[in-house]
Amino acid sequence: MRRELRLACLDLMRLRFAPSPTGALHIGGARTALFNWLAARHAQGQLVLRIEDTDRERSTPEHVEQILDALRWLELDWDEGPIFQSQRAERHQEVLERLLRSGHAYRSSATADDVREYKVSHGADRGFRGAPEDLGAVRLRVPDEGSTIVRDLIRGDTSFQHVHLDDPVIARADGSVLYNFAVAVDDLDAQITHVVRGEDHLSNTPKQLLVLEALGAAQPVYAHLPLLHGPDGKKLSKRHGAASVQELRDAGYLPEAVRNYLALLGWGAGDDQTVMSTEELIERFTLDRVSRNPARFDEIKLRWLNGVQIRSLSVSALGERLLEFAAEAQPRMLKAAQSEPERFSQAIQISQEKIHTLADFWPLSGFLFEEPTQDGTARTRWLEGQAGKTLEHTQRALEQLPSFDEDSIRQALNGVIERLGVKPKDVYQPLRVAITGTTISPGIFESVALLGRERSLARIGAALDGLSEGADGH
């Protein structure tokens, strides 16, 4: 019984997501968080959140808040933390002293220039070895012989020869510790079994492993994720559109769509399934199926996936999402939803299959709640000349309608088409431009019915007035 319990503990998978708060959580970081979370949830393990704030210059509380916000929005939760690396200074000192005493580390005043000189005289591929001094930064002593092997679930074994490795600086002259040291100690103390992070850390891993070895600790399993790039293959940045989680949210993407899309960047279930719920993702995700190739972030595919997820939502669920979105991004939409909830719900029904993001809704259906936008090109094309004439017939037909519902409107408009002997769009388009202001809108019958007789006729009237004024003027 006791033995079983211990074995169960050993089997428990413990992962960590460890962002450094030097900026907003960008897409690459979000993907790393997601993969850690999926691996943890799949194995029913635990996820530790650690904030790596040992860079005192660039780390700020605001960035910490941004990152936590982004994780909450993505609905990625964690079981422990956030642990702040900066608050573990005492423990770091203790371990540092231990390494100094045991001779695994030494003080050295060697500078970057000294390291360069060393390589000139010893060979470019020889790692720097310093001589112990009384003062200076602390360097880890790398063995001259042998190699360190990184065991990686995604890449297999990668071997690093010790001769090529510089004795890395693990603490500054003032005693404050550096990343490669803090990470090793913190992962050890948190009993992390699997380190899942970006591939940019692969080259750092032997340094961390050497720290662990000097401490006599076992090494965790690694999984270095392929890096994410922009559409042009270059490093992801603002130029590429939405680069941070916050920007994705502002652009009107759904968190479940972002999770689905991000999961597909570097991972696939193995069959041909593209659209997956988060439950399916958890169910099917394993680290050994992660790809080794770097991937490019392609917003077009995310848009498509977002559209798929939007269409799978019920009208009321989509309404809630729109409201959340509006609260931050579109106050006018929020006002409309609050003052005319029934019309708002119907507006969702007639727009749902036409939008790809939450941000697409208001430009498409805002005309139902506020004055139409003025699209000059649309007016010229569909209201001036012969096209505009048919609008007068439409006006009369709608005025006489006993009942202003979708079917009646359809019949009335078809009547106009027959009488004038024109194509359907010659009637529909002028009407659309008159009531919506543009050539793009939900279905014309639904739109007119939902706008209502009074407002529809008022807008048609206004459009016709505008035409005669324009005629007078020229």
Next chain:
RNA sequence: GCCGCCAUCGUCUAGGGGACUAGGACGCCGCCCUCUCACGGCGGUAACACGGGUUCGAAUCCCGUUGGCGGUACCA
């Protein structure tokens, strides 16, 4: 420079020596549906970076070249 990782359609990927006439998804193109835009349906376009091996047989294994990326900080 040195150390390391990576290399299949434009993009994300399937592929683990014969099942490959290289599959799927996004995109793009065409057709259908159609009042616009979408949605949906059907069809099409398009790839194993290059050169050597190994093997009866290579997208798959090995070596090299080229290219991309990362590390090489008293950053993370």
